[in-house]
Amino acid sequence: SQKIEQNSEALNIQEGKTATLTCNYTNYSPAYLQWYRQDPGRGPVFLLLIRENEKEKRKERLKVTFDTTLKQSLFHITASQPADSATYLCAPYNQGGKLIFGQGTELSVKP
């Protein structure tokens, strides 16, 4: 069955450092993958999309990579700030017409 795995532990980093979050998937080949941010008590907010024919995508301090051979996406936040603290969800697209969300990685950026 299709499986998505994100960093199982919460990620704690110091302000100014780069946060790297991992998303691994098995048993399917998504045409694209989306990343979302979710704050406590709020709905997820779309951040970035990367397609299977793209290696890398950037938006301001965010960078996403997509390695279809390794079946992995990495999500980087450079020059991290306490305001970046949130849960980050990866969502590879399933050809059944739906996104399947990973369990999320909780990021905490300390001043």
Added chain:
Amino acid sequence: DTEVTQTPKHLVMGMTNKKSLKCEQHMGHRAMYWYKQKAKKPPELMFVYSYEKLSINESVPSRFSPECPNSSLLNLHLHALQPEDSALYLCASSQEVLTRGQPQHFGDGTRLSIL
């Protein structure tokens, strides 16, 4: 502020009650979704509407009944729920269904508690 509005924000109901959750968007999106999210878990898809027609039902129990009265509105009718149905119910919309990678816009959810 989110562009997808959900009401009510909180709902407490008994197992014999009937209630409805409401979702509204005015972005002209033609696909709308209901998700269920338990604490510390990812959103789980329940239903997808495309052009006001139900296109995906993820084997959701019949005590949850979705309705799409028009392209801007999505309802979830609740009846005879169980305590394990307590969760955050999220509504989302996208320009079309997800085949081309359109992002989903989420509301902030209705926190449902079943007594």
